[in-house]
Amino acid sequence: MGSAFEFIFSSANWSGQDGIGERLGTHLWVSFTALLAAGLLAVPIGLVLGHLRRGRVLAVAVANLTRAIPSLAVLAFVVAAGWGIGFRPTWIAMIALAVPPLFIGALVGVSEVDDAVIDSARGMGMRGWQILWNAELPLATPLLMSGLRVAASQVIATATLGAFVGYNTLGRFITVGRANGDDPMLYGGVVVIVVTALLVDSALRLASRRSLRWRKSEQ
Secondary structure, eight states: OHHHHHHHHOGGGGSSTTSHHHHHHHHHHHHHHHHHHHHHHHHHHHHHHHHHTOSHHHHHHHHHHHHTSOHHHHHHHHHHTTOOSTHHHHHHHHHHHHHHHHHHHHHHHHHTSOHHHHHHHHHTTOOTHHHIIIIIHHHHHHHHHHHHHHHHHHHHHHGGGGGGGTOOSTHHHHHHHHHHTOHHHHHHHHHHHHHHHHHHHHHHHHHHHHHHHHHHHHO
């Protein structure tokens, strides 16, 4: 592990197209854009189904089924379908990985809001989207953030597979290091990926705590 840290803290390994800085930026770009796209697809549907209290068992079953599909299989399918290599298959595979936890967090978070809260909101004259926005969504925030944390951790860890389809993520340190027998590069890449995932998870945990404090102050 000492050689891995020497690899990480060597300034020469941070510059250039194959440096840690460039690959880290590429890794975070595909991860965050995939999370954004997955959120736009999954969260609204989950919120609506949760609000309507419909299709929860079927929706969760389908989401769990899609979660079981290996990301490497999605990468291979996209490449075989002729959609190219590099960013596109990596991005699509990461979206497929991120959708289930985001969807389940939104659906379960809203559907588990106490009926008494909804009745109170109706008694105040709220209807439809007003109940969802002003009553259900704030109470669903913890599960929404939990789903986001799970999705972010999985995507950042799994985006390393992009290296197998020619995308310059942090996974390139693992593939190149293994191919060349370069253990410092191999294990240094692993450490950078793990630390990146932990830092993003910590940032999201802090954001979740702050959102909970904001919600309490609003109440």
